[in-house]
Amino acid sequence: MSRDAILGRIREALSVKTDAHVREVAKQSSHSLPVLANGPDGRTQAVKEFLPFVGESLEDHIAAFNVLSDKLQTEFIVVPTIDSARQTLDQLRQKHQWERVGIHDHELVQSCVDQLPVEFLNTSSNYDAHELEKCDVGISGCDALIAQTASALVTNHSAGGRALSVLPPHHVVVADASQMVTTMADGFAMIREKHHEKWPSFISFITGPSRTADIERVLVLGAHGPKKLTIIMISE
Amino acid sequence: MSQSTNPTTQFQTDANRVTADVDRRSFLRSSLRGYQTTRDATQERFLNYESARIAAGDAKWEAIENLDVYLAQFADKLEARGATVHWCSDSAEARDAILDIIKKHDAKSVIKSKCMTTEEIHLNDLLEKEGFEVVESDLGEFIVQLRDEAPYHFVFPAMHLKKEEINTLFQEKLKSINTDDPEELTMVAREVLRQKYLSADIGISGANFGVAETGMISITENEGNARLTTSLPKVHIALMGIEKIIPRLEDLALMLPMLATAGTGQHLTCYNSQLGGPRQDDESDGPVEMHVVLLDNHRTRLLADPEQRDALRCIRCGACLNVCPIFKNVGGHTYGTTYQGPIGSVITPHLRGLKDWKHLSHSSSLCGACSETCPVKIDLHHHLLRNRRDAAGKGQGGLAERTLMLGFTIVMRRPWLYRLTGRLGKLGHVLTKPIHGTRIDPFYAWKKTRDLDDPAKQSFKQYWKSRK
């Protein structure tokens, strides 16, 4: 079978050890900088020690998230309570004239949208993608907010499937301050814990609204996905 | 691109043509300068970029040196979650596997997100010949597809085109409005492609990484087209080279920022998605079938080379192209390969034969900018040298090179002959001066684009003796 044939060829190829000099070059640094232990733990540590530093406290994380969000053109709004999140959503509804809103079964999302005077489409069970395409906005939860990259980490469970967060022209994420973590590795660890290795089939880091610069390097938002991304974080 | 001629001649002809196009070259350069500025700023934010490179390189070493174990683990995990894994030794097998799936589902239309591996196996040609509608959804790919062209650069497929040219193209092929505003042009494409996602039966994607531990593919993108491609159609096919493996899920926390920083200068691209299997029982959408097509296509041949298996660690960020003085001058199409630039020059001779592709090893100034910029520290410019060595060792240098080297050996071994050659050289220089750069100059090929300074009055040897 092909599987055996390919794995066999790989084993045969690897029976000759990598040239020592080539292997050494990849490890050398002309700057005599710290090198962590090889292997997975070293790499997880590298994410903390070598990648951009965003502080330890929640305030630091919010500040870092803010700076990057500005650059990314993500609208990042910190509100004190669920009530104020409701108000914020209602203001957004008026501003953008939402009529149809995609949502899903998610405690935080449900309690934030329960008074919105709009038509809802719930994507938590079978739904029609054509209908979702007609929605003005998709409102979803998330698993974590990542301070180092200003990303929202979502799965099919936390974001109402694969399409709710990408098909409508505007995506709104509601999150809780306890969901703010430092690195992407912390985010993975959270999902690992929550699902006990029964992984969702879809996980995604969403970092800003959809974009392209394929024409003369000019930045255009909303290439195929949402033109707008709003992240509302409830701090209390 | 002249397809029928042999690759060396084609390279020469196209390189000559492109280097003469000063306008296009300066357009390319200014766009790559923009990339460099963004990237520098992003790299600045790292606490320690150099060390991060070493750590990222290490993840790929671990994967490549244990590829048999990790690849098997990757496939087992995926299958346990209901995906089907196809093992394909070459392009033909991969094409057949994909065609079978499409036929089995009686599909009409196929939407694709960016995947260089499908270019490698010439998938579109086949599918179109079989009568399927195949649409590239990445904007750059969509543009070059409309132009019936190959991607110019494997990360920036349409970087060679000006907005006016895209305007003309869209008006002609999409009957769009007359505009050369990049935003309006992008929206034209968005509208056209929206409908395609909703109606396509099959979505085909690539994979930037395959996570062995959890059996997931990871896709990096900015536009959201890969997310739509893998969400809406009922079947998802991912084509992936066997070298894309990384050991653990958490490794992505390092690899994804490194890929973005080196690739486009972003600290992270807009969407980084991990897909492990089709829609599961407790999920509300997603494809009902997921197929992962694993492709060898001579990668194991490269793996068998204890020096150059290094190149299998490549994460296809494209940075080595962006800094390469040759790429900047000859452009992407000149290479005539799926993977352009330094990495393409290193791996193509392994994937497609040294004999026809060894000229790529010479399309380098050996300046080392590529190795310097590579986020996983692949020793690119030395691999180009190794390819040259291997070609010469196999006697593929050609008659001219061998004669030249023979002459060189004879001269260098005999001091008297060396002195004589030096003097004759000087004389020759004086004598050929009036005909410099003209066709009757015996060194025309070399001198037509170069000036030669007058030789020094004193030879180095004379100078050395007269010191103090």
Ligand code: SF4
């Ligand atoms: S060789 Fe290095 S720089 Fe070039 S594309 Fe691959 S990873 Fe990027």
